[in-house]
Amino acid sequence: QNTAQGPIAIPEEDMGDYVRExxxxxxxxxxxxxxxxxxxxxxxxxxxxxxxxxxxxIGNEDQIDxxxxxxxxxxxDAVRARYPDVTVVGTVGPAPxxxxxxxxxxxx
Numbered sequence: 128q129n130t131a132q133g134p135i136a137i138p139e140e141d142m143g144d145y146v147r148e149x150x151x152x153x154x155x156x157x158x159x160x161x162x163x164x165x166x167x168x169x170x171x172x173x174x175x176x177x178x179x180x181x182x183x184x185i186g187n188e189d190q191i192d193x194x195x196x197x198x199x200x201x202x203x204d205a206v207r208a209r210y211p212d213v214t215v216v217g218t219v220g221p222a223p224x225x226x227x228x229x230x231x232x233x234x235x
Contacts, residue, residue, distance in 0.1 A: 134189070134190040136195065137198055139197075142201050146201055146202055149185075149202050149205070149206060150205060150209055150210075151165050152165075152183075153206065155168065155169050156178040156179075156180035157177045157179065157180050157210070157213075158177065159177070160175055181212070181214060182214045183206060183215050184216045184217075185199055185202050185203070185217055186199065186217055186218030188220060188221035190220065190221075190227055191218075191219070191226075192230075202215070203215050217231060218231055
């Protein structure tokens with residue numbers, strides 16, 4: 128993540144929590160309220176029908192470096208494994224051109 132002090136990556140040991148939060152978010156959006164915990168919470172908040180989330184964006188103006196790629200891949204792989212119909216979209220950095228932009232478009 129870009130900060131005033133430069134890019135600071137989420138610590139690797141915290142990534143499991145981030146991945147779980149992303150998967151929980153998708154379950155909240157799309158889960159059957161009778162069969163999933165987060166779908167049930169959504170229904171209890173007054174929205175029983177799924178939101179039919181189709182796209183998930185990961186990152187926002189990040190520096191596209193090795194740390195970002197590894198963390199993106201962890202989230203991407205988990206989402207694709209559990210929710211293959213959700214399209215995962217990445218970021219291309221904070222500027223409309225330059226190395227982060229180019230690396231963002233060229234990264235898997």
